[in-house]
Amino acid sequence: MPVPASFSYPGAAFFGGVRSALGSVFFPVLAGTYIGIGALAHDFAFSSWWLALSTVLVWAAPAQVILLSALGAGSAIFEAAVAVTLTAIRLFPMVVALLPLIRRKETPFYQLLLPTHFTSVSMWIESLRLLPAIPAEHRIAFCNGLSTTYMATATTFGFVGFYLAAKLPPLLAGALLFLTPLSFLISTVRNAHMLVDRLALVFGLILGPILSALDVGLEIMWTGVVGGTAAYAVHRFQEAAE
Amino acid sequence: MTTVEPSPYLVLILVGFLPNEIWRALGLVLARGLNEDSEIVVWSRAVATAILAAVIAKLILFPSGTLDNIPLAVRIAAAACGFVAFICIKRSVFAAVLVGEAMLLLGGFLFGR
Numbered sequence: 001m002p003v004p005a006s007f008s009y010p011g012a013a014f015f016g017g018v019r020s021a022l023g024s025v026f027f028p029v030l031a032g033t034y035i036g037i038g039a040l041a042h043d044f045a046f047s048s049w050w051l052a053l054s055t056v057l058v059w060a061a062p063a064q065v066i067l068l069s070a071l072g073a074g075s076a077i078f079e080a081a082v083a084v085t086l087t088a089i090r091l092f093p094m095v096v097a098l099l100p101l102i103r104r105k106e107t108p109f110y111q112l113l114l115p116t117h118f119t120s121v122s123m124w125i126e127s128l129r130l131l132p133a134i135p136a137e138h139r140i141a142f143c144n145g146l147s148t149t150y151m152a153t154a155t156t157f158g159f160v161g162f163y164l165a166a167k168l169p170p171l172l173a174g175a176l177l178f179l180t181p182l183s184f185l186i187s188t189v190r191n192a193h194m195l196v197d198r199l200a201l202v203f204g205l206i207l208g209p210i211l212s213a214l215d216v217g218l219e220i221m222w223t224g225v226v227g228g229t230a231a232y233a234v235h236r237f238q239e240a241a242e
Numbered sequence: 243m244t245t246v247e248p249s250p251y252l253v254l255i256l257v258g259f260l261p262n263e264i265w266r267a268l269g270l271v272l273a274r275g276l277n278e279d280s281e282i283v284v285w286s287r288a289v290a291t292a293i294l295a296a297v298i299a300k301l302i303l304f305p306s307g308t309l310d311n312i313p314l315a316v317r318i319a320a321a322a323c324g325f326v327a328f329i330c331i332k333r334s335v336f337a338a339v340l341v342g343e344a345m346l347l348l349g350g351f352l353f354g355r
Contacts, residue, residue: 025336028336029335029336032339040301043306043307043308043309044306044307046250047250050250050251050254053251053254054254054258057254057255057258057259057263058254058258058259058262058263060262062290062294062297063258063262064258065297065301066293066294066297067254067257067258069297069300069301069306071253071257072306073306077248077253077256077257080257081256081257081260081261082261083293083297084257084258084261084262085261085262085264085265086286086289086290086293087290087293087294088261088262088263088264088265088266088290089265089286089287089289089290090265090286090287090290091262091265091266091269092265092266092268092269092283092286093269093283094269095265095266095268095269095270095273096269096272096273099269099270099273100273112270113270116266116267116269116270117263117266119266119269165308170308170311171311171312171347171350171351171354172347173308174308174309174310174311174312174346174350174354175343175346175347175350177301177305177307177308177309178302178309178312178317178320178342178343178346179339179343180301181297181298181299181301181302181321182320182321182324182338182339182342182343182346183335183339184294184297184298185298185321185324185325186324186325186328186335186338186339186342187335188291188294188295188298189325189328190328190333190335192291194284196284196287196288197287197288197291199288200287200288200289200291200292200295201291201292201294201295202295203292203295204291204292204293204294204295204296204298204299205295205296205298205299206299207292207296208292208295208296208297208299208300209296209299209300209303209304211296212296212300212303212304219296220293220296220297220300221293223292223293223295223296224289224290224292224293224296225289226292227288227289227292227295227296228285228286228288228289228290228291228292228293229285229288229289231288231291231292232284232285232288232289235284235288
């Protein structure tokens with residue numbers, strides 16, 4: 001989708017971001033993902049407003065799914081917090097990479113707070129793709145327009161999924177619940193460009209259910225640390241061998 | 243022992259918001275010097291990927307509610323079909339999810355309770 005390189009009136013950059021968001025591939029992806037998460041929240045007996053607030057505050061689908069499934073299944077609060085924070089580490093390098101694109105010398109610090117909070121996979125990919133074509137002074141407004149639209153989309157479709165799950169016959173409600181693991185599986189495969197990421201995915205898929213079945217406790221956390229470190233070790237060995 | 247049930251909104255802040263937001267805040271404060279290829283970033287991405295994979299596997303293998311009415315073999319086959327569709331149909335997430343969902347509905351219709 002073409003992006004206008006200059007904006008003629010105040011707020012035009014913001015609406016440029018809104019238009020880009022509505023036309024991007026992440027619009028249907030976010031809608032589908034959050035329909036699934038809404039159904040999951042219903043299944044685990046959370047309220048729809050709790051889900052909406054978690055979308056606005058957490059704004060990271062993997063962390064929200066972990067939060068719902070861990071708290072809903074009665075896991076220890078500590079384990080849920082550790083699992084959430086481990087999946088959120090990826091946000092750190094994203095913020096680090098985004099800021100140089102939107103920060104100018106005269107940008108006040110507070111203007112960076114919203115884009116920082118909005119940083120997530122969808123917004124980050126589109127920002128890094130589109131921002132370079134936009135004049136530096138309009139980038140924060142554009143970024144905020146893009147992100148607000150994504151967040152509003154996610155929140156709205158979270159409600160849609162929540163109420164659909166309550167009303168639909170069991171087979172269709174089951175299909176909604178299947179949206180989350182299916183779309184996460186596929187998008188994780190898509191994002192796994194390096195061997196280390198692919199190995200981590202495979203190790204996690206195998207180790208997670210085994211540790212679950214063995215009832216070791218904190219199995220999500222252990223799967224991450226053991227499976228992820230094993231994948232990383234293989235990656236290091238392979239690099240050393242080259 | 244008496245336990246106080248914490249408010250779900252307090253839990254959301256303590257377990258969801260803060261452990262997640264801390265990394266964005268750190269990125270904002272320390273936004274220099276680290277790139278995507280640094281070793282600590284590669285390791286942490288591997289750990290996060292494995293965690294996510296464990297959650298995906300648990301949601302497919304041990305679902306909590308309505309999805310349990312659809313047999314385990316159908317759920318696994320549908321996920322596998324989605325994966326194959328992703329590889330075959332131009333690496334499209336959208337097409338893969340459609341195929342996986344269609345297989346789940348078909349299998350659930352034929353073999354479900």
